[in-house]
Amino acid sequence: MSNKVTDEKTYLFDKPRNVSRLLLGFYIICGGLFIADFVVHRHLVHPWEGFPGFYAIYGFVACVVLVVIAKEMRKVLMRKEDYYDVKEENYDMGE
């Protein structure tokens, strides 16, 4: 099945330079998309959409909120991997 190897050839994202290039390109696209709202004529169905950067801001905020709430949920919901295995296995009505 799986086997671990320590030394071998370098891959695409092993070089930090490639990662930062990718991220730079990504930031430029994000900026361009944000600016596009002010440049492109859009025909809108709903007034909320008219707010400049509505979709961009909503997308960003939605994801941050999602992750923050999900992290809080972990405090309540997270259990050890064998949580369901412990008692259920030897479940017995009698003493």
Next chain:
Amino acid sequence: MIWASSLPPFIPFFIAALLVLVTRGHLRSVILLATPVLGGLHLWLDVQPFVPMVASDALITAKELSYTLNMFSYQLEFMRVDKLSLLFGYLFHIASFIAIIYALHVRDTTQQVVSLLYAGSALGAVFAGDLISLFIFWEGLALSSVFLIWARRSEQAIKTGTRYLIFQVMSGVLLLAGALMYFNQTGSTDFNFIGIESTAGWLILIAFGIKSAFPFLHTWLTEGYPEATPTGTVFLSAFTTKVAVYALARGYPGTDLLVYVGAAMTCFPIFYAVIENDLRRVLAYSMINQVGFMVCGIGIGTALALNGAVAHAFNDVIFKGLLFMSMGAVLHRVGNINGSDLGGLYKSMPKTAMLCIVGAASISAFPLFSGFVSKSMVMSAMLLEGHNYLWLMLLFASAGVFHHAGIKIPYFAFFHHDSGIRVKEAPTNMLIAMSIAAVLCIFIGTQPQYLYALLPWKVDYWPYDMTHVLAQLQILFFSALAFVWLNKQGLYPPELRSVNIDFEWTYRKLLPATARASYTVLQRFNCAVANAAQQSWQGFQSVFQASRLSQYHLASSWPTGSMVLWIGVILGGYLLADIYFK
């Protein structure tokens, strides 16, 4: 073609299942592959919509015991063809073809036979014209699919499978009960619009709701799918929920309640998906989210929304199948699918990684990928019908999908930090299956007119306009930006070896604990009552013994022998008296 156009599409699959049972090796593979191809061609070339046909007559006859009713016959309609059933018919042929290729390396007769029976049952269900036929295939889906979970043959899989089966059978029982009540009220079991005006309507809705994973009825999916075999999950993801979506679209279009249920379904699973470690369970949650969009569309009930719902079902089968296939390939090679243990797999499985990214882009509804052309129909319909706040929920869910299915799945499996795992690339048959799905995702995304032509309702809709594409790109890229930012800030929740409790906690922990506690309480109560009774009896005895009454001869206890003797004497006395004093 050779076949009559009235041949119900499930029959080739059921026959093939029998043939697979008696063949082996290459012949078996050929039969497996030929079934969806020939069946699909038959459906495509021979079967035209809007021709209702009755396949078989009087299949069920029952003799009544009462003398007043002698016989009644019931007609099962196996072949009701319209554009709605045809769309799902095509879809299930494509899905089973892809899944069969993906599973071609499997040497397990059980799985191969039940896969065909399962696909056949799904086809039977979407062409069923009456509720009783629907019920038969509904149960067929349940009974065949559970073997794909049991086929893993671990103790955990067997227990999970059993719980899965209980949910599925419950759905079937509700459907049958609802169908019988519906027959009682309307005098017909034709499966058309049902609505929720009657109790029967509610029962059937809940039956459909279980199979389409409504909130609180969804745990069979999130428990069962990650527990099935790597190939089994691909079959599972294609059929059960989509048959339920079809059934809802047929029976409950325009039911307002479904808009709210659907919106809830799009939102709650994404929170779970963010913190879930098992990547196939992440996909299971994401599946509920996608079905939520379809349920919303059905609830809105306009032509645009309904088309969007069924088109999204069509696309979802393919891109969700692709994602499950890529995760299945990882599981197959690595033997583990936990986000906490994976990472850096793009180095050893680059093709699988690329194909997974195509699936991720499709489910996230990136323009030029299939999710975009169908999800946007539901979103537009939502806004056109004035559901502003629900539309915001769906928008939130769209961003969330990208977050967990679009980024998390490929990122934690194939990129992230290098886990040091080096494996072989996925087997060729898996790569072929994934490639077909990926090509379909891009083809439908770039040429949506072919899918739109198959849609049941007539609508003029074109997703690619500037405003729409720009809005979608903004929401996706800024969701990704949030992911990057959270990761850089160290705010992103790490993948941890854990389980998260969901509604199944109520029946896996709460109910057994309650049962145990109430058993203990009852047992104590029982002991207490028994003790009290015993003690008061003993008290009575000691008081009696101390009193003068106990001194009398009759009050003492006699040996059984002497009692029998005295009874004999009394009876003898009666006999003598009867003889002499008459």
